[in-house]
Amino acid sequence: MTFEEVQKQAKSDWDSLYHGEVPHILIGTATCGRAAGALAVVEAFNKELARRSAQATVTEVGCIGLCSLEPLVIIVKPDSFTVCYNSVTPQMVPTLVEGYILGDDPCLELALGTVEGGEGEAVYIPELPRFEHEHRLLLRNCGYIGPGNISHYIASGGYGSLAKALKMEPTAIIGEIKRSGLRGRGGAGFPTGTKWELCRNAPGQTKYVICNADEGDPGAFMDRVVLESDPQQVIEGMVIAGYAVSAREGFVYIRAEYPLAIERLKVALEQAENLGLLGDNILGSGFDFHIEIAQGAGAFVSGAETALMMAIEGRRSMPRPRPPFPVESGLWGKPTLINNVKTYACVPLILGHGGGWFASIGTEGSKGTALFALAGKTVNTGLAEVAMGTTLHELIFDIGGGIRGEKQFKAVQIGGPSGGCLPESMLQTPVDFDSLREAGAIMGSGGVIAMDEDNCMVDAAKFFLDFIQSESCGKCSTCRLGTKQMLDMLEDITAGKGKIEDIDLLVELGEDIKDGSLCGLGKTAPNPALTTIRYFRDEYEAHIVEKRCPARVCKELTAYYILPEKCERGCEHCVLACPVEAIGNTEKGIKVIDQTKCTKCGSCELVCPPEYNAVVRLSPVSSVPSPEVKKPKKRHKKGTK
Amino acid sequence: MEELDQQLAELLTPNRKDRRHLVSLLQEVQRKFGYITKEAMLAIADFLETPGSTVYGIATFYNQFRFTPLGKHPVTVCMGTACHLAGGRLVLEAMARELDIEVGGIASDHEFSLDRVACVGCCALAPVVIIGDSVYPRMTPPKVEEVLVCIRPVSLDESEKQ
Numbered sequence: 024m025t026f027e028e029v030q031k032q033a034k035s036d037w038d039s040l041y042h043g044e045v046p047h048i049l050i051g052t053a054t055c056g057r058a059a060g061a062l063a064v065v066e067a068f069n070k071e072l073a074r075r076s077a078q079a080t081v082t083e084v085g086c087i088g089l090c091s092l093e094p095l096v097i098i099v100k101p102d103s104f105t106v107c108y109n110s111v112t113p114q115m116v117p118t119l120v121e122g123y124i125l126g127d128d129p130c131l132e133l134a135l136g137t138v139e140g141g142e143g144e145a146v147y148i149p150e151l152p153r154f155e156h157e158h159r160l161l162l163r164n165c166g167y168i169g170p171g172n173i174s175h176y177i178a179s180g181g182y183g184s185l186a187k188a189l190k191m192e193p194t195a196i197i198g199e200i201k202r203s204g205l206r207g208r209g210g211a212g213f214p215t216g217t218k219w220e221l222c223r224n225a226p227g228q229t230k231y232v233i234c235n236a237d238e239g240d241p242g243a244f245m246d247r248v249v250l251e252s253d254p255q256q257v258i259e260g261m262v263i264a265g266y267a268v269s270a271r272e273g274f275v276y277i278r279a280e281y282p283l284a285i286e287r288l289k290v291a292l293e294q295a296e297n298l299g300l301l302g303d304n305i306l307g308s309g310f311d312f313h314i315e316i317a318q319g320a321g322a323f324v325s326g327a328e329t330a331l332m333m334a335i336e337g338r339r340s341m342p343r344p345r346p347p348f349p350v351e352s353g354l355w356g357k358p359t360l361i362n363n364v365k366t367y368a369c370v371p372l373i374l375g376h377g378g379g380w381f382a383s384i385g386t387e388g389s390k391g392t393a394l395f396a397l398a399g400k401t402v403n404t405g406l407a408e409v410a411m412g413t414t415l416h417e418l419i420f421d422i423g424g425g426i427r428g429e430k431q432f433k434a435v436q437i438g439g440p441s442g443g444c445l446p447e448s449m450l451q452t453p454v455d456f457d458s459l460r461e462a463g464a465i466m467g468s469g470g471v472i473a474m475d476e477d478n479c480m481v482d483a484a485k486f487f488l489d490f491i492q493s494e495s496c497g498k499c500s501t502c503r504l505g506t507k508q509m510l511d512m513l514e515d516i517t518a519g520k521g522k523i524e525d526i527d528l529l530v531e532l533g534e535d536i537k538d539g540s541l542c543g544l545g546k547t548a549p550n551p552a553l554t555t556i557r558y559f560r561d562e563y564e565a566h567i568v569e570k571r572c573p574a575r576v577c578k579e580l581t582a583y584y585i586l587p588e589k590c591e592r593g594c595e596h597c598v599l600a601c602p603v604e605a606i607g608n609t610e611k612g613i614k615v616i617d618q619t620k621c622t623k624c625g626s627c628e629l630v631c632p633p634e635y636n637a638v639v640r641l642s643p644v645s646s647v648p649s650p651e652v653k654k655p656k657k658r659h660k661k662g663t664k
Numbered sequence: 665m666e667e668l669d670q671q672l673a674e675l676l677t678p679n680r681k682d683r684r685h686l687v688s689l690l691q692e693v694q695r696k697f698g699y700i701t702k703e704a705m706l707a708i709a710d711f712l713e714t715p716g717s718t719v720y721g722i723a724t725f726y727n728q729f730r731f732t733p734l735g736k737h738p739v740t741v742c743m744g745t746a747c748h749l750a751g752g753r754l755v756l757e758a759m760a761r762e763l764d765i766e767v768g769g770i771a772s773d774h775e776f777s778l779d780r781v782a783c784v785g786c787c788a789l790a791p792v793v794i795i796g797d798s799v800y801p802r803m804t805p806p807k808v809e810e811v812l813v814c815i816r817p818v819s820l821d822e823s824e825k826q
């Protein structure tokens with residue numbers, strides 16, 4: 024079959040799926056969907072459809088980015104509107120099949136809203152406030168096409184850019200990428216076109232193309248979603264890159280913690296190869312390109328390009344000084360092009376629509392869109408894709424829906440362990456490479472974590488340093504020992520053993536580590552501590568001077584206390600939940616925590632019924648009133664279920 | 665033991681006799697046996713004609729490799745950023761307490777083992793715990809117990825036997 028025939032076939036298959044005789048059921052089964060129980064929903068649909076002899080096709084799709092509403096199901100019905108259901112359980116399935124597959128009732132009471140063709144009161148999803156700010160390029164197909172079916176991708180225009188590229192001069196492709204203004208999405212924001220040109224011009228016959236899918240930032244998952252939901256766009260981008268820089272071999276370095284992404288990528292590679300879009304003589308052009316998967320083995324530093332290549336070579340992933348840059352001497356000493364997953368995913372779009380089109384989105388210095396993983400305390404968590412230059416405020420309050428509950432926004436952590444925590448006053452900062460760097464954070468990987476009044480800034484800084492300290496490869500002493508020293512100081516502060524001089528010492532040491540480290544890991548490691556000191560110095564001082572943790576998070580500075588006036592007395596929830604039998608009764612039956620026994624596990628606070636809400640955390644510890652404690656009640660043996 | 669050698673030999677095929685396959689060989693050994701034994705490391709070293717210390721060096725450099733067996737139900741608690749901020753530490757402590765094992769350890773009956781990981785990419789559902797192939801979202805210390813009750817071998821068999 025020629026590619027035109029493949030395209031035609033794919034389009035007609037797609038049409039019959041969407042405009043055919045039978046309803047089409049899309050179920051999101053990316054990792055987030057699965058965690059929420061999507062596989063059970065798939066099974067329930069298959070069973071129920073068979074039981075009722077109902078005609079419908081079921082397609083497992085990726086994630087549309089509304090992770091907190093998973094499992095999500097979309098039902099496309101011929102001659103009727105398309106409806107999206109959230110938080111679907113297997114128990115809801117018979118109702119949906121009865122209502123909308125067999126009957127004509129779209130069960131709007133169970134729906135999030137309609138996707139196409141609204142009706143009366145139903146929410147029309149594309150008009151939800153968040154979509155006003157979203158600009159979906161890389162996510163355009165996510166959640167709508169089957170990642171396990173290449174023909175869906177082709178039907179939506181996929182591989183058209185590759186076919187076009189193979190008829191272009193490689194230098195013209197590079198010119199188009201340069202015109203687009205695309206900058207690397209792996210964090211540093213290096214101009215992609217320039218990198219490709221350097222690699223193309225590097226002397227040597229053998230060259231490599233690497234896709235960095237290590238996504239080591241513990242709080243980012245955009246690359247995972249892209250690979251699980253629409254892997255073909257990344258493969259297409261890599262093949263074009265290979266052609267442009269004249270490489271014949273490519274690697275995707277992907278972290279082992281993403282088993283589903285690896286599985287879906289494998290399937291995608293196979294399917295692309297079967298259609299002649301990958302492998303030898305691609306689309307009859309005479310160009311050969313093969314892609315291999317290399318699995319990471321759980322080291323954050325492996326994400327750094329020079330370290331990553333060591334890992335593929337089967338060695339310890341320790342960064343080395345640059346120059347030489349990978350484009351000159353990379354994998355096995357050969358010129359190597361290394362880009363992030365999202366960078367490659369932009370390539371087919373740029374070639375399809377033109378560099379000028381891409382450059383028209385975004386800001387002066389940062390073109391295109393930015394993909395963010397929203398997590399933490401916002402109402403909506405999941406993925407968001409916005410034009411560069413959107414403000415943090417829009418991201419958190421309009422797309423994220425603000426902070427959950429009645430809580431106050433405190434800070435946003437952006438850029439992961441290399442990034443920084445920005446306070447409310449910085450929320451007007453536009454998200455683009457340069458503005459974020461100025462503010463002390465970095466675009467980094469794109470993890471955005473919103474924190475509220477219940478999050479302690481010193482604890483957050485300690486968390487990142489703990490991570491970095493254990494992930495430091497140990498090559499540079501400033502990084503290896505310096506981060507340990509900083510961590511020790513932060514541990515002292517959170518334990519109430521800090522000295523006021525420590526704050527300035529942390530800043531000084533942080534600056535030294537930045538100067539004295541070889542790779543980006545060390546150079547950015549102090550950022551979380553430095554930005555929290557810069558913007559939340561008062562919290563550090565409260566820990567040190569008053570022995571008080573304002574967010575009541577730091578264990579040593581916090582105690583659990585049961586408010587006598589709120590305790591219901593008859594209820595035994597906390598007593599039963601306490602793992603160390605630290606909760607006893609007063610004469611009046613009011614529950615009291617024995618502070619000497621309490622391990623601060625937090626169970627009592629969680630189980631105290633919300634209508635009483637009697638368990639509170641107090642800081643400093645000395646603020647706990649000390650009542651008379653009767654002997655602790657014997658713990659009831661819990662019955663087995 | 666012989667069966668072990670047999671399985672190992674299946675992995676060490678001539679087309680992988682190259683240093684670049686070292687990490688993936690270790691990964692496969694771990695996938696097959698659940699952990700990396702000294703014997704396996706020595707066999708790989710022999711096969712790749714590198715010193716055993718090199719293989720040991722690589723295996724200990726990467727976080728993924730473990731040198732003690734996994735439990736029948738391997739429990740991994742996420743301690744990534746989102747999970748940490750959502751109370752992941754309390755979940756990890758509850759897990760350690762309920763299973764009565766330390767992080768990195770395995771229960772004496774080999775039913776459970778406990779590890780921590782830095783982010784599995786489900787941050788939107790934090791804090792998460794992974795047991796076997798299942799991801800448990802939005803965990804809390806009280807939920808830990810509930811989840812374990814459903815997985816623990818039921819003592820029903822015993823009462824049936826009587």
Ligand SMILES: Cc1cc2nc3c(=O)[nH]c(=O)nc-3n(C[C@H](O)[C@H](O)[C@H](O)COP(=O)(O)O)c2cc1C
Nearest residue numbers: 207208209235238239326327328362363366543544
């Ligand atoms: C410690 C460290 C970790 C990194 N982790 C990643 C990562 O997980 N994913 C990624 O794409 N880039 C990561 N990078 C950046 C890479 O070194 C490299 O700049 C990037 O892959 C280049 O791709 P780009 O030009 O498309 O951004 C990391 C850098 C450092 C110093």
Ligand code: FES
Nearest residue numbers: 742744747786787
């Ligand atoms: S931080 Fe736990 S899943 Fe990402």
